[in-house]
Amino acid sequence: MCAPQCCRADVARHSGDILPNGSSQARLLDRRAARGDDAAPIIPILARKVREVEAKAARGKVGPTNRTRFQVIALLVREERARVKSDTNLSTAARTELLKRLDGVATILARTAARDTSLLTLLDPATTPGPAAQRMRLDWLLDSGAQLSPEEMEIKAPQISRPTVVPAALADRQVVPPSVKRRLKATPFLAPAIQAPERPLTGRLSGWDLMEPLYRSFEQGAGGGAATMDLPPLPRFEHFSPRGRELMPHQVELLEAVRRGHRTFLLADEPGLGKTAQSILAASVAGAFPLLAVVPNVVKINWAREVEQWTPSRKVTVIHGDGDTMDAFADVFVVNYEILDRHLSWLMRFGFRSMVVDEAHFIKNLSSQRSQHVLALAEQIRQTSPGGNPLLMALTGTPLINDVEDFHAIWKFLGWVEDNQPAPALMRKLEAIGLTPADRGFYPEARAAVISMGIVRRLKSEVAQDLPARRIADLPVELDDDLGRSIRQAERELGARLAQRYHRLWETRHGGEAEPFEPDLDIMRSVATAELESSRNASGGGENVFTMVRRIGQAKATLATDYTAQLARSVGKVVFFAKHIDVMDTAERHLAEAGLKTVSIRGEQTSSARQKAIDAFANDPEVAVAVCSLTAAGVGINLHSASNVVLAELSWTAAEQGQAIDRVHRIGQEQPVTAWRILAAHTIDTKIAELIDAKQGLAARALDGDDTEIVSTTSVQLDALVHLMREALTR
Template sequence: LVDHRMSGILADDMGLGKTVQSLSLLAFLADSRDQQGPHLVVAPLSTLQNWVDEIIQWVPSFRYLVYRGSERNLSAAEKAIMSPDQNTNINLVLTTYETVASRFTFLGHYPWYCVVVDEGHRIKNFQARSSQAVRRLPCQHRLLLTGTPIQNSLRELWSLLSFVAPGAFNSLENFEQWFALPPPPSVRLGAQEAEEAEMSQLLSEEEELLIIQRLHKVLRPFLLRRTKEQVLTDLPPKTEAVIWVPLSSWQKVLYRKGLRTIQRVAGPAKSSSGGVSANAMSGMALRKAVNHPYHYLSKKAASGRPVEELIRASGKLEFLDRLVKLGHKILIFAQMRTSLDFLQRLLEHQGLNFSRIDGSTPSTKRAEAISNFRRDASITVMLLTTKAGGLGLNLQAADTVILFDSDWNPQSDLQACDRAHRIGQTRPVLAVRLMTPTAMDRGLLERSTRKLQMEKKIIRAGHFSDSSAEMSKSLLMQLVKEARQTSKAGSGQRASSLAEMNRLMARSDEETDTFTQLDRGLLGEANDAGTTEEPESGSSSNKSCMYHVPVVYPNRGR
């Protein structure tokens, strides 16, 4: 591509070393072409330290600086970049998407040789300010790095191609016509019918083959993608499992209340697309209920309640209470910081050392947390929010990844799991997704599966909303149906039994024995305390549940 003065997309699987490959290219340009730069790397804030670490390890002769921070730091960096002194010339400048947008007056008028865009799917929204700023950076070559070139639609792929080859891909309309893609169903149908049409609209095998052939022909000059199966034949396997954890009594009360609210709001007269938007908050309330009832309490009230109740009030925490005792290095991802607060109390109660990264963690503390987790064997758990910790981090020290709750975008969850399953991993990795037997979680999982199937086939475009705050029409209807059919949260999908959980989680006979002993001890406590839990629908016993120790919760009668 460099020889032909072209740009491209490096779309290797997550964990195959795209950062190192990019630095290798820049080192080759310096050594073989006497092209010293300056080059610009645009990356998410969470990955900047990883770039610094890789530069120090692989190209220590490169002079680099990080361009972000206070006005004073930025001004000093600009003077260093503009310095005419050949002995202090900067080879590589590292910055963030946000800084490109806010300091475009400088960055947009400097003659960069190569612009490397890390986690390039961040520019998929063509209208976003940071995306437009990155596209306008002057340079001779562009290299876009992404392990997920398609997340929701083929239109996103066009957005990336228009960055590396703006002359060839300057029109989305022409791109869609070339692939003979149908317009989004919402354009052709009423909003009420749109999503049902999306689910049933499948191309024939001949049409599918034709579009894939066209797509490959377009991508071949611009995109290089290799999978772990192709490249890392000696990489230990990654096992993925879905654990269906039961709801506690408190969670069931809150979930049923949420279903009744949705049933009221989403009646027949309010079944338009506006009804879906009106229920966005109800959907979030259901997600909070299936994660932990403490989401409904103030921070002060939640912190004042006993930790034993904290654990037993949530099926997910009760499950993790067993898992963290085994001593594996574990990454736990959650969507909300408050969920991490609950998990942190659990770990403190267990006396376990842990690290934590969320959206409020300063960059210096992020680097410290990552370093501590990698090097300190006594730190067995790292807590992360999916948005803050799911991109670009190398955490091969972990051999277990827990998705406490799932993202609406399944690629975000895959990114999170591959923080551990990547080059340098020497042990098999277990990735566990915690779900509850509710229409809310079932619908989310089905929706994610459809998106991943679309990405694999690359034959349909624009058929999925990219908004994490909205419930799809079909999911809303599932919830209304669940509310009408039963007063029991979780019907239609039973919780995993203790035996099933143990089989999925145990790595050895010794761990199986450990789980069995924990089960016997805690079930004994439950029997001593007396159980108030009801068996799941269709079950003659409560073997599907974990430990039915009653908890005290407020406002049950409301």
């Protein structure tokens, strides 16, 4: 550690751009000379810093700044141990004591790395520290009173690495879907025009580690005010939405910003304000196709549906498994996080011009494979997109989960930071402030500078006049596990059984007559009625519509709970409705594992126990979710302290569904209410939802004077069976 000494005048001459407070190293050394009785003054500094990192790790969060601290501590422990061992002026006893103290620091490092194994790579002596780590090391050495040569005070620029190659560990897992090969043959890709990287700026902030001040500017609020960039005024005519659909004013504002050239957004609107639609239309406005959307599995199908609704002229493809069924000639590619690793190779060279990361808080852990894949793809798109200015959007109603440093991965995805320092575009904005973190006025201005890069956050309460007072939003989910496949197979078998009964009844009624091309509705209803009676009496055996719907509810339970947890962290209290006890049990268990406090409202409760749960949900800010029985809690209670409802299982009647939602949407409710209906795609679940909606038309026509078409007056169960039978007969 101790380098050849130089005179204090030389040190002072070289320290002007290094010491952030502007004082000369000579004065620092004069003050610290009095502490020269310690043979290793750096060790107390390392001991204090390592305990700070350990405390952070104990709370489950080691963010970018503390990772840098961890690396610098490990680096200085190695340097100091080598110096102590080679110092001939030290007595044996003194050397032993110093090495013992260094071993104590090293032990805490090892204990911390055991909590977060991603830190182990930072212990590798071959790991090259970046500029932020070099600056931190230099500051600590100066603080210990070390005398450094001009060469040692130089911060070495890092070599730029481009993550264009799939990691060797994933090479064997890569797949190239057949349609991608066909597109490659049809339209061979041109070599990408790689943009030359911008040189780091030099100025008054070039010697500062700016990430901590930027985090602090958000943590402290920096004078208040919404974290939303200045958006342009609404255009005179709204020309972004397709025919037959209409955007809300807050959505138009963002699209107008895209039209004027803004290309990176952290869109943090509350759930229910149309983030998906905004991002899809943003790609259209920017002419940024093909678009890659990386999304959670639970919203993958919903994404495809939104693309079809908002950009009907664009083709969307959803990537499942190895991508055998995808269409590589599409404009929008939707892939879920879980399968991203096996598609990296072709995604990196496909030539995307835009990328959207939905539920972007999923990438907050920089050491996770999920985050590394997303960030590598984003970097590749930045390098190969024409003009080096692709459309990049991070969508999340919960950008911060545990710590303000959760911002870091999202900022990195958007290209706002590089190597734990602001990227050139953000650095120019910070330099324009004319202040440093030593100036009090720096923090609100720095926060505003980051926000101007593209942070947009709107609340329901702010745009309530643009929303319906109550709405139901369907969220289709893919049941792609063994249980989901068995459910679809059971549906096909039930449909085939009903079709056989239909054929037998037709033969009985019509003798040898040929069956018409269109099945006879009366016969289908007779068969369905008999099946329902058999199912209710539990004498039919095998799969029936009731057991099937129950299995679908069980299969959806975890996905519905995951979405509930996301809502609770984003918008506050949520009411979760289910029909069956086992689904409620699953929800409570998973929510507890996610660290969310719940209350339960069930049929077997006493009146006092139920009221206690209702009061806790209303008055205890720690209670995040009320897990409710659709039948037991659907009437007679008030849960209007929440404005979001999750319907994990469907009711058989529109009235029962409406009553459940009305536990929240009632007098005293001050927020627009959204009911999120979780539907199992490609199953009878979606048909049941459609039938429930059709039944609502009867009440609308009879009671409200509405002209909604009445599709059927029979039961949902009977119509669902008729649907399965028709599919089997026309297959």
